[in-house]
Amino acid sequence: MNHEIRNVKIAGNKIYVNEVEVFALPHEMKGDAFLNEAFKNLEISYPKFYKMDNLCKLGFLAAEHLFITADKVDHRNTIVFLSNKNSSLQTDRNHFEKIRQSESYFPSPSIFVYTLPNIVIGEICIRHKIMGEGAFFLSENHNFEDLNDILEYSVNHLPCKYLLYGDLETENSEHTAHFRLLELKKKHH
Amino acid sequence: MITPIAEGGENNFKSVINNESGLKPYNGFGNFKEKLFAGILQNEYTFGNFSKLESLMIRCIKDSIQKSGIELNDPKSLLILATTKGNIDLLEKHKETDPGLLITELGKTIATYFKCYHKPLLISNACISGLSALIWAQRLVTSGKYDNIAVVAGDLVSEFVLSGFHSFNALSPVECKPFDENRNGINLGEAVVSVVISMNKIPERETQSEILPGYGSNDANHISGPSRNGEGLFRSITQTLGSFDGIPSFINAHGTATLYNDEMEAKAFTRASLQEIPVNSLKAYYGHTLGASALLEFVLSDYALRNNTLIGSRGYHKSGLENPLNIIKESKSVEITSFLKTSSGFGGTNASILCRKV
Structure with missing residues (x-):
């Protein structure tokens, strides 16, 4: 049987690991503040975090909580499939702002x-240090429901030990993510 | 397929082996005022209320499903759509609030047009998008989940993308020269490609192609720079060739003509002991067509396979690689039994797939 090692949910300025709240900020704190505070709360040194756009910051935080105590995970054998509805639209608009006026x-x-x-x-x-396959899918449902074909095939056929999959969105200063890490037990591997 | 060279796979293949390129010099593109070399479609192709990309995708899918006789409203059929930026040109056309900006909406528009039974599978995986789509089509057909999958991949040239690659100093002002010592960057291009992957043989075809499983691997190294040791691509190739008992007759590489990408590929091929195998890049015919590139190049390589022709790697004159490769200088006829297609992109993403004659 496949085994869910843990799941991380981020919604409403709160972070839950396996349904247990591990971090919360007052709901009035919007936008980047939540992402940056949640990062500080991790007490890790990773300056690159501040260069990332919001979607990457959100994904980084979710993955950090997913892997915090999952020491035994063989990262070379981990596959990462993520999805959302809006792609990178927020950053697309930022880039377009920079080029819209020719002057x-x-x-x-x-x-x-x-x-x-x-x-x-x-x-x-x-x-x-994950070196498995990665792919990004677009889906209106934020629960990976439309991507059942991908999950079913990955679980049954892909030669990998771990699967990180989930959905993440940053829209109107709301950040939501749901990541899951599965250990895959295959018949033929 | 619709490209600046021609419409239809057969026409594109014939043009390419005659060494015709769709790349041309331009003095600018909208607000992008720099001189550039690019592959831009000369017709608009738009019809009805559809955007340029939607019109192109519909036209291509129509052609490929008609030729293969499949229906997308069949429960055993699926549509996979791959693009990096979808309808991003709507931003420049002052349609900033147009819902079509979302790839999910683009997918819905195409699926509604063809009355697709299933929601389309939508993939945006940087420059390997078209290859990711093909890899999933192979998986979902051979696992018995679907009998037929139409794969469409497309991207347009836009101010958005031109300005971005320009800010990276990645654009070549002259025709790009993949793997050449004087290579100095990419040309952008636009294209839309559609292909049907089927459980069934194509009755009227004498030579059939079989797509074997492909795999991806991440470099875990840098979000925009190619890995120095080609680690991700090497791992992907090793896995893809792992269950193959022959050697590919040729490799169709990504070959963008940037200094670092081409060197990275040469390193990965050498590490995989493939440095003697004839290799080409098709970027000097079409430019880098982003999400469409790998599917476009795969389809043309399939024509090369079935026609026993190696396509010349246009733009290549003299090796400019630390790890020299066997670059195909001119198109020529030889016996071909299989080929390896590889692609790499931003985000450290790499993938490869094999195709052989059966």
């Missing part, structure tokens, strides 16, 4: 690189 035309490479939704997978893989 103040000044794109920034450090913004542009985040105009792809799968960059969050890259950030998580760099942080946790």
Whole structure:
């Protein structure tokens, strides 16, 4: 049987690990504040966090809580499949702001690189040295429901030991994520 | 497929082996005022209320499902759509609140047009998007989940993307030169490609192609820079070739013509002991068509396989690689039994897939 090692949920300025609240901020604190406070609360040194866009910060936080005590995970054998509805739209708009006026035309490479939704997978893989397959899917439902084909196939056929999958969205200063880490027990591997 | 060179796979293949390129110099593109070399479609193709990309995708899917005789309203059929930026050009066309900006809406529009039985599977995985889509099509067909999967991949040239790659200093002002010593960056291009992956053989075809399982691997190294040792690509290739008992007749590489990407690929191929195998990049014919690139190049490589032709790696003259590769200088006829397609992209993402004659 496949075994869920843990799951992390982020919603309403709160972080839950296996349904237990581990971090909360007053609901009035909006936008970047929640992400940055939640990061400080982890008490880790990772300056790259502050260069990330909100989607990557959110994914980083969710993955951090997912892996905090999961020492035995073989990260080279972990697959990461993530999804959301809005892709990287927030950062897309930021990049477009930089180029919309020809007289103040000044794109920034450090913004542009985040105009792809799968960059969050890259950030998580760099942080946790994950070298398995990664893919980003778009889905209106935030519960991976539309991606059942992907899950079913991965669990039954993909040669990997661990599967990190989930959904994450940053929209109107609301940050929601639901990540799950599964240990896969296959018949033929 | 619809590309700046031609419409249809057959026409594109013939043009490419005649060494025709769709890349041209331009003095700018909208608010993007720099000189550039790019592959831009000369027709608008738009019809009805559909956006340019939607119109192109519908036209391509229609063509490929008609040719293969499948229906997307069948419960055993699926549509997979791959793109990096979807309808991002709507931002530049002052349609900033258009819901079509979302890839989920783009997917819905296409699925509604074809009355798809299932919601389409939507993939946005940087420059390997088209290959990720193909890998999933192979998996979901061979596992028996679907009998037929239509895969469509497309991206447009936009101010949005041009300005971004320009800010990275990644654009070449002249035609790109993959794997060449004088390579100095990419050209962007636009294209839409659709293909049907089926359980069933194509009756009228003498030579059938079989797609074998492909795998991806992350570099876990940098979000925009290629890995110096090609680790992710090497791992992906090793896994994809793992259950294959032959050697591929050629490799169709990503070959973007940036200094670091091409070197990374050469390193990965050498580590996988593939440095003697003929290799090409098709970027000097089409430019980098982002999410469409790997599917476009796979389909043309499949024509090459079935026609026993190695496609010349346009733009290559002299090796500029620390790990020299066997680059195909000119298109030529040889016996081909299989090929390996690889792709790599931002986010440290890499993938590869094998295709062989049966």
